[in-house]
Amino acid sequence: MAQTRPKPPLPYRMRDIVLPGDxxxxxxxxxxxxxxLAAVFRDKMILxxxxxxxxxxxxxxxxxxIKASVVHVAFASAAAVASGIAEALKKRGVNDVQVxxxxxxxGTADIGMASLSGAAERNHDMIYIMYxxxxxxxxxxxxxxxxxxxxxxxxxxxxxxxxxxxxxxxIMIAHGVPYVATASIAYPHxxxxxxxxxxxxxxxxxxxxxxPCPTGWRFDPKYTVEIAKLAVETGLWILYEYYDGxxxxxxxxxxxxxxxxxxxxxxxxxxxxxxxxxxxxxIEEIKKYAEMYWDWIKRHM
Amino acid sequence: xxxxxxxxxPIKYRxxxxxxxxxxxxxxxxxxxxxxxxxxxxxxxxxxxxxYCPVDVIRVEPETGPTIDYDYCKxxxxxxxxxxxxxITMVPEE
Ligand SMILES: Cc1ncc(C[n+]2csc(CCOP(=O)(O)OP(=O)(O)O)c2C)c(N)n1
Ligand code: SF4
Ligand code: SF4
Ligand code: SF4
Ligand SMILES: [Mg+2]
Numbered sequence: 001m002a003q004t005r006p007k008p009p010l011p012y013r014m015r016d017i018v019l020p021g022d023x024x025x026x027x028x029x030x031x032x033x034x035x036x037l038a039a040v041f042r043d044k045m046i047l048x049x050x051x052x053x054x055x056x057x058x059x060x061x062x063x064x065x066i067k068a069s070v071v072h073v074a075f076a077s078a079a080a081v082a083s084g085i086a087e088a089l090k091k092r093g094v095n096d097v098q099v100x101x102x103x104x105x106x107g108t109a110d111i112g113m114a115s116l117s118g119a120a121e122r123n124h125d126m127i128y129i130m131y132x133x134x135x136x137x138x139x140x141x142x143x144x145x146x147x148x149x150x151x152x153x154x155x156x157x158x159x160x161x162x163x164x165x166x167x168x169x170x171i172m173i174a175h176g177v178p179y180v181a182t183a184s185i186a187y188p189h190x191x192x193x194x195x196x197x198x199x200x201x202x203x204x205x206x207x208x209x210x211x212p213c214p215t216g217w218r219f220d221p222k223y224t225v226e227i228a229k230l231a232v233e234t235g236l237w238i239l240y241e242y243y244d245g246x247x248x249x250x251x252x253x254x255x256x257x258x259x260x261x262x263x264x265x266x267x268x269x270x271x272x273x274x275x276x277x278x279x280x281x282x283i284e285e286i287k288k289y290a291e292m293y294w295d296w297i298k299r300h301m
Numbered sequence: 302x303x304x305x306x307x308x309x310x311p312i313k314y315r316x317x318x319x320x321x322x323x324x325x326x327x328x329x330x331x332x333x334x335x336x337x338x339x340x341x342x343x344x345x346x347x348x349x350x351x352x353y354c355p356v357d358v359i360r361v362e363p364e365t366g367p368t369i370d371y372d373y374c375k376x377x378x379x380x381x382x383x384x385x386x387x388x389i390t391m392v393p394e395e
Contacts, residue, residue: 005363011351018357020373021324026332027377031355059325067321188352214377222378222391225353 010188013039022065024057027221029185029211029228031057033131034066036188037100040195043068045098046085050078050112052104053138053213054131076111078103079119079128086126098199099126105146106136109168120175120204127198127205130168133213141216148236149289150282152218152274160277164289170296172206173242179205180242185212186228187252190239194250197241210237218273227271235262236290238297247300257298265290324373329356333376335391341366343388350380350389 017038018031030053037045046069049055055072058065073081082101089097101119103112108130116128135153136142143153145166152160172180179201183191191209198205212228214221231237232252239250255261265287269275344366351359351367358370359380367389369380381389 011348011361014352015357019321019323020356020358020370021326021329023326024355026375027379028355032353035357061317061319063322063325064319065325222382224379225383
């Protein structure tokens with residue numbers, strides 16, 4: 001048999017689903033992530049999107065930048081609508097289409113939390129993806145409960161946010177759903193593997209996707225991937241899966257269990273204008289919080 | 302007006318259903334202030350630029366190396382930043 005070069009799913013299966021010319025800012029993490037969804041599901045997905053940047057990114061009627069189905073829904077309702085679609089598909093015997101609730105951090109950690117909690121408790125068969133750009137970007141960079149400590153936003157303009165980031169993945173774990181994972185746009189192969197696993201599990205799957213936003217975090221758009229990677233390399237963002245009652249640390253985060261292997265947190269902060277006013281005391285506070293996060297991970301592995 | 306029926310087409314004939322299309326925000330290549338230029342000699346065909354390009358305008362083929370659709374490339378510089386071999390340089394647009 002003739003030897004052909006293998007064509008890995010990334011990039012070959014990513015192609016031609018996320019169409020060029022969308023309305024995202026240059027360097028936006030959203031379409032980057034959608035390309036990974038495309039590699040897993042191609043056009044066999046229904047994205048349920050509440051009000052957020054993504055609603056704008058796909059463009060206005062009569063066009064749509066994704067060659068898949070998109071249902072635009074009111075802000076708090078993504079998980080509720082996705083529940084309904086998932087049940088309708090089941091009734092009709094359609095089992096080759098993935099229902100994906102795709103919502104921002106504002107639409108998940110804050111305003112969508114009630115419908116999310118309900119859908120998780122009822123264990124509807126869907127993947128809920130919270131893409132976390134750590135503020136309400138679409139309406140002008142207001143803080144969300146997922147904005148990290150110390151970050152500038154237009155509603156935390158003087159001293160930055162005074163509260164820590166809400167850990168939504170941990171809240172979802174507490175719901176006892178079959179699968180919870182964290183992911184990052186900097187690690188598309190890891191994200192791909194997690195989606196592949198999630199698609200084979202029946203019931204409610206939750207993925208918390210870290211997604212640096214050049215516009216809201218105040219950095220040059222060329223750094224989107226580099227900053228997402230630094231979040232993992234500094235140990236501030238930890239990649240893991242939770243199933244069978246345990247944390248399974250993902251490959252990219254494994255080295256950083258050892259604090260000595262982590263890059264200094266400052267390397268992550270200094271590339272972002274939103275952390276311009278960080279004092280040494282605040283940086284210490286961020287490090288302390290990260291250490292607590294790692295302790296929790298280690299206790300549940 | 303008196304004696305005249307007002308006829309409104311039923312909404313079901315005009316459901317505002319969007320269809321997939323390229324360029325929902327126009328030719329986004331016009332947004333560019335810097336242009337990614339590939340040095341094919343340096344390219345090791347690792348696919349990273351294509352995987353990360355948020356606009357899906359790069360195609361890396363083993364035979365030809367990377368090609369970029371400049372009609373839509375937004376000039377973000379992500380490809381140049383992720384390239385492990387320094388094969389993509391951002392040059393200012395005229
Ligand atoms: C009920 C309701 N309240 C407020 C809004 C206004 N609104 C639209 S998008 C948005 C912010 C969404 O933030 P997030 O979910 O983090 O997504 P991002 O824009 O950051 O991608 C807000 C407040 C709305 N559309 N509906
Ligand atoms: S504000 Fe951020 S998340 Fe929203 S479209 Fe722009 S880059 Fe993307
Ligand atoms: S500059 Fe940005 S949009 Fe243009 S090819 Fe590179 S990654 Fe894609
Ligand atoms: S990232 Fe660089 S080396 Fe890799 S395929 Fe693209 S241009 Fe070639
Ligand atoms: Mg947001």
